[in-house]
Amino acid sequence: MHTVGLPRTCLGCTNVLFFILGSAGLVICVWCAVNTDFFRDVNYNITRANIVYDIAYFVNLKIWFTPLKSIFIPIAVIVIMTSCCGIMSAGCQFKCAAKSYIFLVTLLSIAFGWFFFVSIIYNIYTNSPKINYIMVDSLKNNYGKEDDMFTHIWNFLMVNFECCGVHDFKDFSYTNWHKDNLEKFYPIQCCILSNKTAMTPMFINCTLTAQKIEPYIHTEGCLQAVRKAVIANKTKLIMYFVLLTIAFALIILFAYCILRGQPLLGSMAVNAPILPFRKIKIEGPKPHPQQSETSLENMIFADEAPKRIVKVVSASNPFQTFQYRPMDYGDRHIPQIAPYGMPVPPMHHHNLRHVK
Template sequence: MHTVGLPRTCLGFTNILFFLIGLIGGVICIWCAINTEFFREVNYTVTRSSLVSSIADFVNLKLWVTPLTSILIPIAVVTMLTSCCGILGAGCRMKCAIKSYIFLVTVVSLTAFWMFFMSGIYNIYTGNEKTRNYLRTTILSSYGRENDVITYFWDYVMVNYECCGATSYRNFLDSKWRKANPDMLYPVQCCKLENKTSLVPVSKDCGRIEDASILTNKDFGCLYALQIAIKNNKGKIVFYIVLLTFLYLILILFAYCIIRGQPLITSMSGGFTGWRPKGKEEANAVTTNSSLDNMLFVEEPPKKIVRVVSAVNPRQSYTFAPNAYAQGDSTTMYPHTIR
C-alpha cells in the first residue's frame, strides 16, 4: 500500500465487478418485463438450471400494485452509476467523479443498513409493537394475492421457520385470504410438511378443522420464530455488520487516497501531521512583521526638480522637489554648495 496504484487498481476492479452485476440485473429485469417466457426458454436452454425459472418468477412479483422490476431496475441503474463514478475516479483520477462516488456509496450504504438492519432485524429482535401491527396488517390486506411479494415473503417464512402468521393462525381469520378460502382456517404453509417444495402436509385435514391430533404450527407465530432465529445467529449478524462496515471504510480510504494523490499510509497519516509537537527550533522561532511578504510597496510619483542659483553667493544653489509623503503640493528645499 505504499503507492497510489494499488488503491486505484482495487477500487477500479471492485467497481467493474459491481457494474457488471448491476448491468446483468438490469438486463434480466428488462428482459423479464418484456417477455418472461422468452427469457425462460433461452436461458434454460443454455444453462439447464431450475434457477432460471425462480429468477423469472421473483422479478415478476408485485409489491402492492407495482411490479418488482420497476423497483429493481432503478436499483440496477444506481449501482451502475455509482460504479461508473468509481471507475472514472480510479482510472482517470477525476476528483469530481471520486467525490460523487463517495457520496453515492455513503447514501446507498446508510439506506441499506437502515432498511435491513434497523427497520428489519432490530425491530423484530426487540419485538417492536409497530412492527408487530404492521406484520398483522400485511396479512389482513395483502396475503393471498397472486404473484405478490408479501405473499411470497410470508410463505417463505412460514415454510422455512415452521410458524404461522405474525403471532398465530388467528391473524388469518379476518383476512381477505380467508374470505376467498372460507373452507380453510389457515394456509397449508402453517402445517407440518412432508415435502416443503410441493407443500404436502403430514396431516391431510391440516388447516381445515380444529383437531388436537393434527400436526401443525398454527399457534407458533413467525415473529417469535424470527426472534429466536436472530438470537441464535446474533454472532453471525454482528460479524456481517462489522465486515460490511470494514469493506465500506476500505473503499472510502481508497477513494480518499486517490483524491489526495498520495499512498494510502501517507493519506491516512496526513490528518495527524498538524497535531505533531513542535521542535525546539520551531518553538523558539520569532515571527517578525518586517519580512518582504508583509511589506506594501507604493509607487512614488515622478519628482520635478528645480535648481535656483543664489545671486549673493553664486556657489550656493537650492533644489526644490515635491514631498511624496506630504499632503497637497508641499515641497522640500535642499541647499547645495557648488565647488
C-alpha cells in the same frame, strides 16, 4: 511500502464487478418489462437452466401494486452510475468522479443499513408495535395472491421458521385468503411437513380441522419465532454489521487515496499527528529556481548580490560615457548628473571606467 496503485487496483476491480452485476440486472429487468415470455424462451433455449423461469417469475412479483422490476431498474441504474464513477476515479484519477463516488457509496450504504438493520432487525429485536402492524396488515390484505411478494415471504417464514400466522393460526380467520378458502382454517405451510420441498404434511387433512391441532401444525406465531432467531443470532448480526462497516470504510479510504494521490497509510496519517508511525517531513531552504540561460538578466548568482551599473554621459562631450558601480562604495558615491548644458560635478575617477 505500497503506492497509490494498490487502492486504484482494489477499487477498480470492485467497481468492475458491481458494474457487471448492475448491467446484468438492468438488462434482465428491462427485458422482462418489455416481454417476459421472450426473455424466458430465449434464455432457456441457450442455458437449459430452470433458474431462468425463477428469475422471470421473481422480477414480475409485486410489492403492494408495484412490480419488483420497476423498483430494481432505478436501483440498477444507481449502481451502474456509482461503479462508473469508481472506475473513472481508479483508472483516470478524476477528482470529480472520486468525490461523486464517495457521495453515492455513502448514500447507498446509509439507505441499506437503515432499511435492513434498523427498520427490520432492530424493530423485530425490540418487538416494536410498528413491525407488528406491518405483519398483520400484510397477512390480512396481501397473503394469498400468487403474484404478490408478501405471499412468498410469509410462506418462507412459516416453512423455515416453523410458525403460523403473526401470533398463531387464528390470524388467518380475518384474512382475504380465508374468504377465498372457506373450507380451510390455515394454509398448508402451517402444518408440520414431512417433506418441505414437496410440501407434504404429516397429516393429509391438516388444514381442514381446528381440533386437536397440536400434533399437526405449528402453534407458535411467526413474529415470536423470528424474534427468537434474531436474539439467538445477534452476535452474528453484529459481526455482519461490523464487517460491512469495515468494507465501507476501506472503499471510502481507497477513494480518498486516489483523491489525494497518496498511498493508503499516507492519506490516513495526513490529519492524524498523534499516530506514532507518521513521518514528519522537515523542509529545508528552497533552492533558487532554475532560470533560463539565454538571458543574463534572468541569471541569479548565489555568491554575490546583483550588480547595478550606472552610465554617466559627459555634459561637455556627449560621445564620452563612463560606467559606475555604486554597490562597491555605497550610494553616496553615485554621481549627480548635471542638467543639459551644465558641467558635471567632480567625482572619484578611480570608480569610473572609460568606455570607448
